[in-house]
Amino acid sequence: MIITTASVESGISAEALAPRLREHRKSGVFRTVVVPPALETAVRDAGLAFIAVDAGAARTKSQFLGLLGRTLSFPSWFGRNWDALEDCLTDASWMPEPGLVIRVEGFHTYAxxxxxxxxxxxxxxxxSAEYWRGEGKAFWVLFVGAPAADLELPVLIV
Structure with missing residues (x-):
């Protein structure tokens, strides 16, 4: 099932979403309109770590990467550049078992x-999601509240 505004309003449940989030082979980068409480419950039920990123104040690359670095607790060597971001996102020393869901809101200004x-x-x-799938871990990045016209990503399917 594709999660749409209508399915959220009709009661998409955390119980329906949690099994999907456990499937590391299907994890990746998606857009979704699942309301935060249901998403957080589903992540917890799936046994995954959850990090919420509110990027509403980020207007520049440096601001966005700084926000990600702080929110994801990257090491002090994180240099607010693309290479450092990829290095940190694929660093096994911080990746929780059995995986992670990152919810990104407020990204429109930077985009x-x-x-x-x-x-x-x-x-x-x-x-990074592809890397973690190869390692057998779920790595989800969910852009919340993203209309199709704003973001060319698949909608999370359960």
């Missing part, structure tokens, strides 16, 4: 002010 940088960010998230 509009730096569309090329935002495209690179999406590519790095996708590459």
């Amino acid at each position: 509009q002010t730096d569309p090329d940088g935002f495209a690179i960010l999406l590519d790095i998230f996708k590459t």
Whole structure:
């Protein structure tokens, strides 16, 4: 089932979403409209770690990467550049068992002010998800509240 606004309003449950989140082979970068409480419950029920990123104040690459670094508790050597982001996202020393769900909200400002940088960010998230699938761990990045016209990503399917 594709999660849409209508399915959320009709009661998509955490119980329906949790098994999908456990499937590391299907994890990746998606957009979703699942309301935060249901998403957080599903992540907890799936046994995964959960990190919420509110990027509403980020307008530049440096601001966005700094916010990610702080929110994801990256090491002190994180240099707010694309290579360092990819290095940190694929560093096994911090990846929780059996995986992680990152919810990103408020990304529209950065996506509009730096569309090329935002495209690179999406590519790095996708590459990181692919890496973790190969390691047998779920790595989900869910962009919340993203209309289809704003973000060319698949909708999370359960």
